[in-house]
Amino acid sequence: xxxxxxxxxxxxxxxxxxxxxxxxxxxxxxxxxxxxxxxxxxxxxxxxxxxxxxxxxxxxxxxxxxxxxxxxxxxxxxxxxxxxxxxxxxxxxxxxxxxxxxxxxxxxxxxxxxxxxxxxxxxxxxxxxxxxxxxxxxxxxxxxxxxxxxxxxxxxxxxxxxxxxxxxxxxxxxxxxxxxxxxxxxxxxxxxxxxxxxxxxxxxxxxxxxxxxxxxxxxxxxxxxxxxxxxxxxxxxxxxxxxxxxxxxxxxxxxxxxxxxxxxxxxxxxxxxxxxxxxxxxxxxxxxxxxxxxxxxxxxxxxxxxxxxxxxxxxxxxxxxxxxxxxxxxxxxxxxxxxxxxxxxxx
Amino acid sequence: xxxxxxxxxxxxxxxxxxxxxxxxxxxxxxxxxxxxxxxxxxxxxxxxxxxxxxxxxxxxxxxxxxxxxxxxxxxxxxxxxxxxxxxxxxxxxxxxxxxxxxxxxxxxxxxxxxxxxxxxxxxxxxxxxxxxxxxxxxxxxxxxxxxxxxxxxxxxxxxxxxxxxxxxxxxxxxxxxxxxxxxxxxxxxxxxxxxxxxxxxxxxxxxxxxxxxxxxxxxxxxxxxxxxxxxxxxxxxxxxxxxxxxxxxxxxxxxxxxxxxxxxxxxxxxxxxxxxxxxxxxxxxxxxxxxxxxxxxxxxxxxxxxxxxxxxxxxxxxxxxxxxxxxxxxxxxxxxxxxxxxxxxxxxxxxxxxxxxxxxxxxxxxx
Numbered sequence: 001x002x003x004x005x006x007x008x009x010x011x012x013x014x015x016x017x018x019x020x021x022x023x024x025x026x027x028x029x030x031x032x033x034x035x036x037x038x039x040x041x042x043x044x045x046x047x048x049x050x051x052x053x054x055x056x057x058x059x060x061x062x063x064x065x066x067x068x069x070x071x072x073x074x075x076x077x078x079x080x081x082x083x084x085x086x087x088x089x090x091x092x093x094x095x096x097x098x099x100x101x102x103x104x105x106x107x108x109x110x111x112x113x114x115x116x117x118x119x120x121x122x123x124x125x126x127x128x129x130x131x132x133x134x135x136x137x138x139x140x141x142x143x144x145x146x147x148x149x150x151x152x153x154x155x156x157x158x159x160x161x162x163x164x165x166x167x168x169x170x171x172x173x174x175x176x177x178x179x180x181x182x183x184x185x186x187x188x189x190x191x192x193x194x195x196x197x198x199x200x201x202x203x204x205x206x207x208x209x210x211x212x213x214x215x216x217x218x219x220x221x222x223x224x225x226x227x228x229x230x231x232x233x234x235x236x237x238x239x240x241x242x243x244x245x246x247x248x249x250x251x252x253x254x255x256x257x258x259x260x261x262x263x264x265x266x267x268x269x270x271x272x273x274x275x276x277x278x279x280x281x282x283x284x285x286x287x288x289x290x291x292x293x294x295x296x297x298x299x300x301x302x303x304x305x306x307x308x309x310x311x312x313x314x315x316x317x318x319x320x321x322x323x324x325x326x327x328x329x330x331x332x333x334x335x336x337x338x339x340x341x342x343x344x345x346x347x
Numbered sequence: 348x349x350x351x352x353x354x355x356x357x358x359x360x361x362x363x364x365x366x367x368x369x370x371x372x373x374x375x376x377x378x379x380x381x382x383x384x385x386x387x388x389x390x391x392x393x394x395x396x397x398x399x400x401x402x403x404x405x406x407x408x409x410x411x412x413x414x415x416x417x418x419x420x421x422x423x424x425x426x427x428x429x430x431x432x433x434x435x436x437x438x439x440x441x442x443x444x445x446x447x448x449x450x451x452x453x454x455x456x457x458x459x460x461x462x463x464x465x466x467x468x469x470x471x472x473x474x475x476x477x478x479x480x481x482x483x484x485x486x487x488x489x490x491x492x493x494x495x496x497x498x499x500x501x502x503x504x505x506x507x508x509x510x511x512x513x514x515x516x517x518x519x520x521x522x523x524x525x526x527x528x529x530x531x532x533x534x535x536x537x538x539x540x541x542x543x544x545x546x547x548x549x550x551x552x553x554x555x556x557x558x559x560x561x562x563x564x565x566x567x568x569x570x571x572x573x574x575x576x577x578x579x580x581x582x583x584x585x586x587x588x589x590x591x592x593x594x595x596x597x598x599x600x601x602x603x604x605x606x607x608x609x610x611x612x613x614x615x616x617x618x619x620x621x622x623x624x625x626x627x628x629x630x631x632x633x634x635x636x637x638x639x640x641x642x643x644x645x646x647x648x649x650x651x652x653x654x655x656x657x658x659x660x661x662x663x664x665x666x667x668x669x670x671x672x673x674x675x676x677x678x679x680x681x682x683x684x685x686x687x688x689x690x691x692x693x694x695x696x697x698x699x700x701x702x703x704x705x706x707x708x709x710x711x712x713x714x
Contacts (some may be wrong), residue, residue: 023555026607059538060538090508115392140508140649174627174628177448177625177627183640204401204402204628205401205565205609205610206401206563206568206605206609206628206643207607207627208609208611209608209609209610209611211499212611213511218409231538231539232611233539233613234610234611234612234613235611236613237611237612237613237614237616238611238612238615238617242616257615258616260615261615261689261692262615262689262691262693263689263690264692264695265692267699270538270692270696270699271699272539272540273613273692273696274543274696274699274700275540275542275543276539276568276570276613277543277546277568277569277571277572277573278542278568278572278609278612278613279567279571279595279610279612280567280571281536282572283594285544285547285550286546286572287543287549287696287699287700287703288540288544289541290538290703292508292510292511292541295410299476305365310702310703310706311702339698340695340698343698
């Protein structure tokens, strides 16, 4: 077991060799103040392949949204300061681009869908205008051409009677329809990478199912790589190829979706799964994760989950855990991973 | 609890109707919203009853009608066998001690200018349950009951996290020593790990104080976990009402089936294909005639467009409002959603719980 794990570790760093890497984030570290001892995002690394979906999972404040905003170049700096790391996208480091270069990428090669479709659409303009705006900005088409393109996009996201909806204002559409418009807008310039931040959280479940289906179909049609940010493990199971679980600014576990769900290794991941009620027959009380996320200043030097972890000891508090490879592309940042093997040492 | 007490529902709604709006303005009249349409249900003492549905289905309105926080347009509310629909304000106020509500948004439901202590003490003083020093003692006690430190009494709501605020809301609801607590989406604003803590807390308190719980929620997994019976609402009407296990295992109404089918389950590959509900939920200002679900129902026939189906008793405590439910059951055999967690997870959760329990016992625990 140990030897094969070692062999896998050596073979691991080039999982993108056969498939096309769209984005590669390495050691991304960010803080919101010059002097802070602890970083808000601390050493985050992940990659996204063409046509695949990476799900960033975590609870509020874990840094998943900040990560996506940083990739989009949407964080004001100052106060945000990227302290280390890079994000390679098509041979360029996203963190090293000028404002002008970022503006050229945004809505073009990288697009984003936000959680709240009502607040992310401008209520004063028709949706046709808003979709066409991005097309004209990046593809330099005429107004009429851009409008025709906008119509095509509305049809692609299956908005019924698309032609008449071009001149509708956002308030005239339902929540699900608005989210379709957001998706149409995001995809209008055929982005290589789509970042969706909780795209279905504000929607009812029957509408959520429609939108998830749509996202999947469009991804198959266009081969867009996607980063989907969510806290809903059901959504993750349904759309993810690869999953990264974040806690307090670090990725604590990541791996292929089947590995994460069938062989979760980090105590936080295990606690998280235990916290969600299932649709099957009741199986006693829910497991819980004790306490809550401590404020950044009080975060331990070592593993940030250690104050809430049932397995933690003094080493966990003091030293940042390694991230051993536990399966194909599957890593967990824990001193006690793999759990069953290492627990003997606890007693 | 005596047998006869068990026969009387703790709270009952009879033919409740609530319409909003419809007022004539200067230039136009406001549209009438048919929020709740002829809903009857009864909740037995000691049970956890859930009301589930998507936004705009009238579930929160129904909960507020039961507490008489809003007045019904038609119908009546019976509390412990007594019609309270026309109860004068003073008597109603006295009764409110026994019926409490926990709101969804712990950020909006606590007065930011009051300390936690005074928020919790308010109902105690109002109902004269304690005086002087005893009030503080009772507040401290309640804070401990919901898992917060008694010292927190002097702090303000903004100093607390969402989960802690929801605990404060629960403590306040408990302060009046209620018999019935309605939770209006009590955990939906919380993170998963915090949600689990609050769910466990509510269950413990229910046990400890012999409460009856009515949970209004849209999260079907939370409802399955917590409740004994469930009413499924669609556009202001109850379309199915049943004990929790049969409802989830053999849902009878096409809407219940759609709803269960639409939830993503945390099992990769657990869902291959799904029958999507077509279109959007119609506006409650203009509900469709006949069966209100017919515009989205995959089985709808002419009759569904014309004749309104009544909620019929089909045995085993189950009720369904659908013309076609028998045929659908025979023809389609709709199956319960897949839900299995991996062996590894089950095993590790056991270890996790065991270590957690061990740590709970040791005195040197943090928090």
